[in-house]
Amino acid sequence: MSDNSLDSLTFYFQQMMLQNQKREFNTQMTPVFDGMPARQALEVQDREEIYQRQIQIRSQYAFYQQSGSVNNTSIDSISQKNICLKPLKELKKIYLKDCLTNTVMKDCVVYVKQFTDAAQVIAANIGVEDEMGDFITLTFYNTFKVGTSLKVLDSNFPKGQSLAIKNPYLKHTSSGTFVLRNDNPGNLEKILGPPLKSIQPISEKDKNILNQCMNLKEQGNKCFESSQYQEALDVYQKALQMLQQQSQLQSQKEIVNLKIILFSNLSQTCINLAQYQNALSFSNKALELDSNHLKSLGRQAQSLKFLNDFEKSLKVYETINNSHKKDVSKEIKELKQLLQFQQNGCKQIDLLNFAADRDQQFKLSPYFGPIKIGFTENKGRGVFTTKEVKRGDVLALEQSLIEPEGDKNHLYSIGINSDKTTDIYSSVEFKIYLLHLIQESVIVRKRLSYLYKGEDFKQLKIPDLSIYKYDYYNPEDEEIILTAQDIQQIIKFNSTQLQVQNELGNDPITNRTMLNLFTSLINHSSKQNVSLTRCGRYCAVVAMIDIKEGEELCYDYLNLQNLDTQERKKSLLTWNIVE
Numbered sequence: 001m002s003d004n005s006l007d008s009l010t011f012y013f014q015q016m017m018l019q020n021q022k023r024e025f026n027t028q029m030t031p032v033f034d035g036m037p038a039r040q041a042l043e044v045q046d047r048e049e050i051y052q053r054q055i056q057i058r059s060q061y062a063f064y065q066q067s068g069s070v071n072n073t074s075i076d077s078i079s080q081k082n083i084c085l086k087p088l089k090e091l092k093k094i095y096l097k098d099c100l101t102n103t104v105m106k107d108c109v110v111y112v113k114q115f116t117d118a119a120q121v122i123a124a125n126i127g128v129e130d131e132m133g134d135f136i137t138l139t140f141y142n143t144f145k146v147g148t149s150l151k152v153l154d155s156n157f158p159k160g161q162s163l164a165i166k167n168p169y170l171k172h173t174s175s176g177t178f179v180l181r182n183d184n185p186g187n188l189e190k191i192l193g194p195p196l197k198s199i200q201p202i203s204e205k206d207k208n209i210l211n212q213c214m215n216l217k218e219q220g221n222k223c224f225e226s227s228q229y230q231e232a233l234d235v236y237q238k239a240l241q242m243l244q245q246q247s248q249l250q251s252q253k254e255i256v257n258l259k260i261i262l263f264s265n266l267s268q269t270c271i272n273l274a275q276y277q278n279a280l281s282f283s284n285k286a287l288e289l290d291s292n293h294l295k296s297l298g299r300q301a302q303s304l305k306f307l308n309d310f311e312k313s314l315k316v317y318e319t320i321n322n323s324h325k326k327d328v329s330k331e332i333k334e335l336k337q338l339l340q341f342q343q344n345g346c347k348q349i350d351l352l353n354f355a356a357d358r359d360q361q362f363k364l365s366p367y368f369g370p371i372k373i374g375f376t377e378n379k380g381r382g383v384f385t386t387k388e389v390k391r392g393d394v395l396a397l398e399q400s401l402i403e404p405e406g407d408k409n410h411l412y413s414i415g416i417n418s419d420k421t422t423d424i425y426s427s428v429e430f431k432i433y434l435l436h437l438i439q440e441s442v443i444v445r446k447r448l449s450y451l452y453k454g455e456d457f458k459q460l461k462i463p464d465l466s467i468y469k470y471d472y473y474n475p476e477d478e479e480i481i482l483t484a485q486d487i488q489q490i491i492k493f494n495s496t497q498l499q500v501q502n503e504l505g506n507d508p509i510t511n512r513t514m515l516n517l518f519t520s521l522i523n524h525s526s527k528q529n530v531s532l533t534r535c536g537r538y539c540a541v542v543a544m545i546d547i548k549e550g551e552e553l554c555y556d557y558l559n560l561q562n563l564d565t566q567e568r569k570k571s572l573l574t575w576n577i578v579e
């Protein structure tokens with residue numbers, strides 16, 4: 001504090017505060033507003049209203065001038081105990097919008113400019129605005145005695161000066177308004193040197209640029225809605241570049257707001273393009289400008305989840321849930337479970353409980369453990385471990401493309417019913433359903449195309465695991481055309497028939513066919529080391545024994561049949577397999 005009289009008052013006041021710290025006061029809090037960010041809360045306030053209040057209070061001043069002995073301390077237990085002894089440079093700079101209601105923003109500082117005269121009845125108060133253009137009444141007690149002349153008030157708090165408010169405390173008052181309440185003069189510092197950047201109204205020329213950028217944003221939104229994500233990305237970025245070039249506009253509220261939206265939309269677009277690292281950077285940029293921007297927080301959490309940083313993702317979701325009162329309990333639950341899988345390994349029992357627990361609508365992310373796709377002699381492609389795994393570990397989890405009906409929590413056994421083989425492969429219903437899926441989704445088409453073996457095994461392409469992880473479609477990819485014959489071949493070599501058991505397990509219903517897109521890459525062996533397990537709509541690949549690094553995963557395509565050797569051979573031949 002530059003002013004000596006205020007300095008000594010600060011010292012006195014701090015001493016008093018330290019002595020009184022143990023006293024409890026009964027304050028009226030309004031829990032509904034607890035923790036609500038200032039920007040939401042302040043929507044009810046009007047700058048004009050703040051000016052009018054100052055004028056009214058100044059007119060009451062004459063009356064109070066007579067009663068110099070009025071106690072100038074009004075009690076607020078939170079504000080009274082709020083003392084910040086740290087120098088400004090050690091505090092985190094935040095904006096008014098970042099302040100939470102009825103909460104001391106500890107070790108933070110808000111820089112503001114005074115835009116009204118000071119007025120005082122018991123508390124002194126001034127209207128202040130920050131660089132973002134948000135404004136509020138700053139109410140400070142214990143700085144001036146009641147009866148202080150307007151001249152002293154104005155010389156200490158002249159309109160236009162810049163102030164730093166340490167440990168800002170945004171209070172929702174009993175009269176329904178919001179103020180920044182400060183009971184300790186030491187928490188209020190005058191900023192000498194150049195005043196805060198003044199917030200000029202936006203010029204006509206700048207408005208023009210702003211409008212052009214707004215139009216680009218709308219254009220980007222349209223591209224996004226029609227799933228043209230690459231185009232959306234280009235348009236949003238063009239708008240941002242235009243804004244960045246207007247350096248004199250950078251602190252304008254409208255510009256900042258538009259930038260936040262553009263960064264946030266870019267983040268979502270990158271999520272849709274499966275560019276999660278970029279999605280994270282864009283959401284971070286939006287949050288640097290507004291740490292409370294809810295959509296950006298959601299996108300940050302999503303990107304972190306896709307980048308497998310479950311711990312950080314969980315923290316962001318918890319902030320959304322606690323500070324923003326948005327119910328993301330489902331996401332939190334999923335993240336906690338994923339985190340547990342990450343830390344302890346994913347066990348079959350965890351996964352089954354996990355799958356059984358969720359509702360049908362909620363999409364479980366595909367999961368891939370330490371595995372890779374490679375070539376294996378005489379069998380085409382196969383799946384291998386990349387490190388040692390233990391019995392019971394879940395190695396992959398994918399949603400089946402075509403799944404049998406039935407209870408979602410029910411376990412099914414997999415096998416082939418040799419008598420019905422022909423029926424299943426030529427099932428018209430099955431093919432119509434598959435064709436329908438293919439037509440609908442280019443991603444399904446892409447995944448499915450990898451299962452088409454063509455004439456020559458050596459020509460087979462090895463898909464990247466990521467194509468199964470993300471619903472990612474690159475518009476620059478070649479269009480995939482699958483003929484009816486190709487589909488016939490895919491179905492023949494990759495679909496699995498299930499024996500579906502009823503609740504009691506004694507009435508098997510056969511002839512249910514399932515088609516998995518990743519799991520189909522696992523080859524057959526009578527010495528199986530993995531089993532396939534149904535979890536709701538998902539198919540899990542679970543290690544049946546400990547498997548060493550680099551070993552191929554195999555399961556017995558005829559596992560559940562008590563077939564004699566001849567019959568096995570015959571059945572396996574339908575898949576071109578000689579055991």
Ligand SMILES: C[S@@+](CC[C@H](N)C(=O)[O-])C[C@H]1O[C@@H](n2cnc3c(N)ncnc32)[C@H](O)[C@@H]1O
Binds near residue numbers: 381525577
């Ligand atoms: C479900 S796919 C397995 C993935 C396949 N290797 C690929 O590259 O697409 C089944 C096909 O793989 C080949 N295959 C699987 N297991 C085999 C084995 N033990 N011996 C020879 N070929 C096998 C057969 O051609 C069979 O039709």
